[in-house]
Amino acid sequence: MKKIILTGGGSAGHVTPNLALVPRLKELGYNIQYIGTENGIERKIIEDQKIEYHIISSGKLRRYFDIKNFTDPFKVLKGILQAILIIRKEKPNIVFSKGGFVSVPVVIAAHINKVPVIAHESDITPGLANRLSAPYCTKICATFPESLKNIKGNNSVLTGTPIRKELLDGSRIIGRRMCGFDNEKPVLLIIGGSLGSTFINNTVRNSLNELLKNYNIVHICGKGNLDRSLKERKGYVQFDYINEELPHIMNAADIVISRAGANVIFELLALKKPNLLIPLSKKSSRGDQILNAASFEKSGYSMVLQEDELTSQVLLDRIFKLYSSRNEYINNMEASPVQDAVGKIINLIEKYSI
Known part of the structure; x- marks a missing residue:
């Protein structure tokens, strides 16, 4: 049985697109697990779906001055180490990241463990978490046509955003x-x-x-x-x-x-x-x-x-x-060309699963 680890959090918008993929992943026989934070909004949403949930530490990524900017990098480092151990133990075939600050340690840990990562960016300009994660991703799914030119490298693909069935x-x-x-x-x-x-x-x-x-x-x-x-x-x-x-x-x-x-x-x-x-x-x-x-x-x-x-x-x-x-x-x-995002993302997951 193939195994996938999903991640993303900080807001419902970084979680619900993951849920749109779950029915198709189950149909394909994937063992689905999730990595998030202890108190993030993602925890209740995911646990309500009866999906196995792993907790890591993660600091918030800020563009403005805050005293926590001096301590949160250590939380991120701790989260990377925790995610490395989880991924090493669970041995997923692939990781899918929806972004948000919790995703950065998971994406880096997957890269260290040589596990492919498919990420998804909702907005036209990538958020800070996805910008930090991009070098460690196999493919980045873009929501808007304009997004493609804002994602560095040639590893982006236009999919739209996944919609719950x-x-x-x-x-x-x-x-x-x-x-x-x-x-x-x-x-x-x-x-x-x-x-x-x-x-x-x-x-x-x-x-x-x-x-x-x-x-x-x-x-x-x-x-x-x-x-x-x-x-x-x-x-x-x-x-x-x-x-x-x-x-x-x-x-x-x-x-x-x-x-x-x-x-x-x-x-x-x-x-x-x-x-x-x-x-x-x-x-x-x-x-x-x-x-x-x-x-x-x-x-x-x-x-x-x-x-x-x-x-x-x-x-x-x-x-x-x-x-x-x-x-x-x-x-x-x-007449929109951006249709069936779930199908396009699932195809990428299937293609790059090790």
């Missing part, structure tokens, strides 16, 4: 029923990210009277951001966070407003959902969402609105325009 199996009928929508108005889904966006939430709620004339609205507003005063508002349903219901909710949507993280926009592409992207500004990020959104806008998959341009009236105008031209966006997404 269950997301594609959702039911529009079940989604509408879950929300209590009993009319034929189109469904507008708003996704503000796992933490939500106060600015987007407030702008949407300030626009509710106009929006509800034409749309049923599902608002995923982030933990702690529910507005109890709107609980009984007909046609408006809010969630702080959804998991198992998400495939049905996303399939019920006719158009979507979303942040521009790589995972969510590729989910929208896979589901062929016309969307308005409001990327995180450079004030609160390294600007990767702005680049992601620009790529999707250029390809004709998305309409883009910058956060500093967002007002209630601008939002209403863009939503009207998006819905009116929805078929054009759907046609562009159907």
